[in-house]
Structure formats: structure tokens, C-alpha cells
Amino acid sequence: MSNIFISYRRDDSRWATSRIHDHLCARFGESQVFMDIATIQPGDDFVLAIENAIGKCSVLLAIIGDRWLSIADSMGKRRLDDAHDFVRLEIASALKQNIRVIPVLLDETRMPDTDLLPEDLKLFGRRHALTIRNETFRQDAARLIEILEKAMNQEAQAILAGQWRDEITGTTTFFRQNDNRVIGFYDLGEQRKIGVYVGMVEGNTAKLSLEWLNENYKANAEVALSPDGQKISGVWWNRNAEEVKIPLKLQYVSDEMPVWLNEDNFQPFNRFLKFK
Structure with missing residues (x-):
């Protein structure tokens, strides 16, 4: 089980996400942080592995760079409009299962307008976001860890009842x-x-x-x-x-x-x- 699931687009935020991933692993341990190729083993079914991980995680971090919304496929179609888009599936699955979703905005990226999101991601547009900037990365990453600890503790204490x-x-x-x-x-x-x-x-x-x-x-x-x-x-x-x-x-x-x-x-x- 991975308590923290990182959702991101490789063409949009690979290096920033890797840096965030390393900081979270240093705090929570590698087994507690899921980031596709860093966790999925050779021969695993990618889709099933992601679905299972989403169902078991406590928090999903949606890493959003300046191209997250607009990245298109080879036909020029916006990836987010594809019902089989992995990023869309990840976030929609978390929302459906009432898993806490935290948007993480990189640098000057703004939260996507709800009108530009597919129907199953409309609720995502209403989530309060955290910004991580390159020049203040350590402070911002520390704030993210603090938020995650609080969120995971609250869930745990509720389950103990x-x-x-x-x-x-x-x-x-x-x-x-x-x-x-x-x-x-x-x-x-x-x-x-x-x-x-x-x-x-x-x-x-x-x-x-x-x-x-x-x-x-x-x-x-x-x-x-x-x-x-x-x-x-x-x-x-x-x-x-x-x-x-x-x-x-x-x-x-x-x-x-x-x-x-x-x-x-x-x-x-x-x-x-x-x-x-």
C-alpha cells in the first residue's frame, strides 16, 4: 500500500515531480509514495497497478505545470479530453472514492478553470491548491509534508474510532x-x-x-x-x-x-x- 499517490504528466512536470518524490520518500519512506515507473515493477499491468494504488492511497497529489491542461496527443487532441488518459483516470478515481486530492501548482501555474475540465474532474477544479516554486522549493516542500502529515493523521484517528x-x-x-x-x-x-x-x-x-x-x-x-x-x-x-x-x-x-x-x-x- 502506498499512502501518497503522485499524479503528473511526464511532458509537463517530470523533473519537478521527481524532486518532490525524493523529498516525500526521505520523509515517509519509499514504500509509502507511488509514482508510476518508480513503483510499478517490470511485467506489471500499468492500468491495474494504478487503479489498485489509487484505491489504497490516503492522499493523491496532482502535480500541475503550465502545460498540464493543454498537452495534446499526436492527432492534436487534448489528452485531458481522452476518457482513457491516465492523469484523468487517476484524479477521477480518487474523487470518486472520496480520497483527498491536493493540487500542487508549479511556479506560476494557476489552477485550471472548472469550465475547461471534463465532467468527471469538475470537483477537482474546486480543490484548494498548494504552490511549489523552484526558488523556494525547500520551504514549499516542507509545507507540503506538513499538510500530508496532518491529513493522514486525521484519517487515521477517524478510523480508530x-x-x-x-x-x-x-x-x-x-x-x-x-x-x-x-x-x-x-x-x-x-x-x-x-x-x-x-x-x-x-x-x-x-x-x-x-x-x-x-x-x-x-x-x-x-x-x-x-x-x-x-x-x-x-x-x-x-x-x-x-x-x-x-x-x-x-x-x-x-x-x-x-x-x-x-x-x-x-x-x-x-x-x-x-x-x-
């Missing part, structure tokens, strides 16, 4: 073994140590499980972090597995790993799934 059987709160600690990380959870009220195993699937989607370390009791949990990344709250219920989305704060915790709460540790470590 549900009907809970019970609730516990405590303080987190972090432990790393063989490049794996887990979240330690301590229930102060019950004086029982709990391990919340966080296995990153991709992006901000994770499979979570909750285990009492001193009892033969296992259940699944959803977790949420406070803004400072220190407090954690969890819930448990009676299903065997649950795939949820978690805020970016949980993915990008500090590399400082305090001592694990349970001095006896716990095995086997290969049960822990990686997350970044």
Missing part, C-alpha cells in the same frame, strides 16, 4: 531487537504488564495484538498516541485479527529506546513485526 469492549491507559516505552520495534504498554491500575505488538503492514496500516505478559490471555487492540508521542491508550475486544490505521506519530517515534518495562523480557523476538 469504534465500539470498544473495554479501555486501558498507560505509558509507552520502546524496545528494539534485530531492527524490530514493539510498543510496551503498562496498565498501572491492574499492575499487570501488557505488550502491544505493532506490526507495520504498509503505510499507516498495522495489525495490532494485545497480550498479557503474565497471563495466558491474548486479544487484539487498537492504539492511539497523544501528540507528544508518550501517552498511549488501548482497547481490546474478542476478534482474532483487526487491521487498522494508526497516526504517523506512532510510525515515526524517536530512535531513543528506553529500557523495556518487563525486566525479564519476552520471547520469541521473531513474533514482532517491523515498523518504521
Whole structure:
């Protein structure tokens, strides 16, 4: 799953898009950013790969240069008027699936007038855009990353809402073994140590499980972090597995790993799934 999908025209914004792509990968990781040839493997069906990626992404960035609207095919027909145009398909698919679409205007490019857009892109013309200029690229890219973090966190927190059987709160600690990380959870009220195993699937989607370390009791949990990344709250219920989305704060915790709460540790470590 790629959380950020980059839609662009090669003849219009290839170099600027590559630069944006590199900055996003440096922040979120390469697996979280989809940009056609950078993600699609040789032999993959290009159309199916794009459709699948659109359905799984949290945000679509539409990179718009000064020729995005007017680029034509070999017959002189505007590409955007072709119902099979990849850029049109990408944006229309995101709009249809209620995926957040953010227009990114390059330099002095203006947002296309709604009257010049095909019917399935009319809503796109109403999206508020962000401008990235060559001379202020670093500042503009930093602003884009800030917007993406906020958007993805909001989605994750909304998905975490549900009907809970019970609730516990405590303080987190972090432990790393063989490049794996887990979240330690301590229930102060019950004086029982709990391990919340966080296995990153991709992006901000994770499979979570909750285990009492001193009892033969296992259940699944959803977790949420406070803004400072220190407090954690969890819930448990009676299903065997649950795939949820978690805020970016949980993915990008500090590399400082305090001592694990349970001095006896716990095995086997290969049960822990990686997350970044």
C-alpha cells in the first residue's frame, strides 16, 4: 500500500515531480509514495497497478505545470479530453472514492478553470491548491509534508474510532531487537504488564495484538498516541485479527529506546513485526 499517490504528466512536470518524490520518500519512506515507473515493477499491468494504488492511497497529489491542461496527443487532441488518459483516470478515481486530492501548482501555474475540465474532474477544479516554486522549493516542500502529515493523521484517528469492549491507559516505552520495534504498554491500575505488538503492514496500516505478559490471555487492540508521542491508550475486544490505521506519530517515534518495562523480557523476538 502506498499512502501518497503522485499524479503528473511526464511532458509537463517530470523533473519537478521527481524532486518532490525524493523529498516525500526521505520523509515517509519509499514504500509509502507511488509514482508510476518508480513503483510499478517490470511485467506489471500499468492500468491495474494504478487503479489498485489509487484505491489504497490516503492522499493523491496532482502535480500541475503550465502545460498540464493543454498537452495534446499526436492527432492534436487534448489528452485531458481522452476518457482513457491516465492523469484523468487517476484524479477521477480518487474523487470518486472520496480520497483527498491536493493540487500542487508549479511556479506560476494557476489552477485550471472548472469550465475547461471534463465532467468527471469538475470537483477537482474546486480543490484548494498548494504552490511549489523552484526558488523556494525547500520551504514549499516542507509545507507540503506538513499538510500530508496532518491529513493522514486525521484519517487515521477517524478510523480508530469504534465500539470498544473495554479501555486501558498507560505509558509507552520502546524496545528494539534485530531492527524490530514493539510498543510496551503498562496498565498501572491492574499492575499487570501488557505488550502491544505493532506490526507495520504498509503505510499507516498495522495489525495490532494485545497480550498479557503474565497471563495466558491474548486479544487484539487498537492504539492511539497523544501528540507528544508518550501517552498511549488501548482497547481490546474478542476478534482474532483487526487491521487498522494508526497516526504517523506512532510510525515515526524517536530512535531513543528506553529500557523495556518487563525486566525479564519476552520471547520469541521473531513474533514482532517491523515498523518504521
